[in-house]
Amino acid sequence: MYLSLISAALCGLIVPQTVGAVPYALRRAVHDFTPRAQTPSQIQLDLGPQLSNGSTIYVQGDDEFTTATSRWNVYGQPNVSVVVEVASAADVVATVQYANQVGMQFITVNRGHGSTYTLGNVQGGIEIWVTKLDTVTISEDGNTAVVGGGSYVESMISALAEYGKASASGACGCVGIVGAGLGGGHGRLQGHFGLVVDNFIDIDLVLWNGTQISVSEESYPDLFWGLRSAGHNFGIVTSFTYKIYDEPSPVWFYGVYYFMENQLENIFEEMNRQSEATLPPEMGLLLLDYVWNTDISETEPVLVLSINYGGSADDAAPYVDAFKAFGPVSVEEGEAPYSQIANASGTDVDDPLCSHGTQRMQFAADLTTYNITTNRAVFELYKEKTVAQPLFRGTIVVFESYSLQGVQSVPSENTAYPHRDDNIIWTTVIQYDPNPDLDAEAIAWGEETRTLVHAGQASNATLNVYVNYAFGNETLPSMYGYEPWRLEKLRDLKRTWDPYGKFNYYMPIS
Structure with a gap:
């Protein structure tokens, strides 16, 4: 059985390629x-x-x-x-x-x-x-789409919405689909459809020497496995074929609630209660931030709770009302179609969260529960640092949680994504205008917080880090999995498909 002819770029040859074999160009390149x-x-x-x-x-x-x-x-x-x-x-x-x-x-x-x-x-x-490879072409049967490597979350969501379709994507409208997907791809629809990596069918890939191949479960299946969560290590995605679905809900509820810090323990207790009961697929996003907002308080940071729910306000009420009982000092609520939910929630391409040109030291860890004592300590450290250094007041501490039904419906060994049991991602993004004098302090703060957050988990818990949120000094097992077979398989793939380390710039395996 043969693939279509593949150009062996550096050898100047065109050769038939056996399915699953290493491309001839990789074996014979100069x-x-x-x-x-x-x-x-x-x-x-x-x-x-x-x-x-x-x-x-x-x-x-x-x-x-x-x-x-x-x-x-x-x-x-x-x-x-x-x-x-x-x-x-x-x-x-x-x-x-x-x-x-x-x-x-x-x-x-x-x-x-x-x-x-x-x-x-x-x-x-x-x-x-x-960026010019921003295309979305839907198949005649409406079950798949061919998406260009330059597409981004908002452009793909909008293109699919014109046909009443949707699929897994990142939560921020400004992020590239490929970049998010090669590391996993969390988002609002993962309770229904899993991660971005779970919806790839076929990936068109340019290898380190210019060879083009098509990668799927049938063609180079081991590489297809590795591309789905460690994909930054292996090549350039020019397009991919993707599973798409009917939109699960015609309307989405969104709510943004500001609280003073005295409600921190109550909020995390309720978030634990809802998470332990298993968030339904309709719960697209349950997120708590520590931020400075001078419209609310000029003297201390505040808490911001964001909820996105695939349904009406009445549908969301059983999950929302428990938080509203804690007395938010500011409330913004509404309904919108899924294609507009990022805009309504402050995560679309024109929002400050997506702006360029800022120093952002990002530290993260996956969690399985909210340790309320630890999260209070994280808040106090955040307040201490930002009161002492006002230039750090753009910093945001994020606890984001999604439904796991779709994610856990895929066996862990099916892809390189290693953290399917983790339902919470903590992130601290230390944000300030570029200033080298602040860098060392920012990094030390981020590392101190990461240590604090991890210490608040079970004593036998490993430090798991979502690779798309990695700072750069994390261990390979923390990002790619602690099972020895995972790293062994990824290293073998790296030696085969990128033997000269041409793709060693984003959390390289070797």
Whole structure:
């Protein structure tokens, strides 16, 4: 049985490829990566003619270069000499081949929301900007869609909503679908449909040397397993075929409730009660933040509870009313279609949460319960740090919880995603205008909080970290799983599919 013909890019060959085998190009590629100094103008001159008419190469000084290289977190951001805005998968292939020929690093960027500082290991490389690959094509039977590698949460949700369809996606409208999905992909519909990784059917991938392959359960199944949660390590996704579904609810309830800190214990006790009773699939998001909001208080941080529920206000009332009984000082409630729920909840592309250009030190851990004593200590530390240093008052502490029914319907061994029993993600995002004088203090605070949060879990609990929220100094088992077979399998895949570490910039396996 054979796949369609695959171009063996560096060998200049076209060969039939046996399903499940290592591509011929990987076995026979030339591995001379001696860097040759290339000026941006030389790259434009050499690479430009190899690209399609819709592509463009930008250099420093171009407005588009600034746009393409701006990032959600500027700490540890990659340094690139040129940006290649690709218009097709063939452009990605040509750029990767060229980068190999001249010995330059390359990195793929869509929305610029990857926050780990390991991205800063790219120095003077080529950025492959895939934003033009923002397409969604729905199949005739309405059960699948082919989604471009440049699509993002809001664009995909909107495209599917036109046909009454929906699928798993991230919760923030500004985040790229591929970036979120390669690490797992939590979101409002996971109670119904699982994680983003659980809905991939087929992934079109460009490998380190420009070889293109199609990866699925039938074609390179081991690589398909690894792409689903450790995918940043293996290649560039130019498009993917995705499971889609009828929208589970025509209307969504949203509520945002501000509380003073004296209600912290009551709120977490109720969140524990609801989580232990198993959140229903309709509970799209149950989230508590510690924030500063001077409209509420100029002297102390406050608590913000956000609830998104797939149903009407009456449907959500059994879950909402218990919190409202604690006396919120500010309430905003309403109903909206699913395609507008991110906008209504303050997580769409135009909201401050999605803005670029800020220093954001992000630390995270997965939890299975809310330790109320620990969470009070986290609040007191947050208050102490932000009162002492007002420049830190943009910082947000987040406890986000989702329904797990869809996630746990997939056996843990089916994908590389290792944390299917964790129903809560704690995150502290220490946010401030770029200021190197504050970096060491911010990192120390983040690490202190992570240690505190983990110590509040069961004594035998491992420190589990959602790889998409990793800071950069976490252990491999914490992100990719503690079972020895998982890391062994991932390392074998890395040696096979990225033998020269071309994709070693986002929490690399090796």
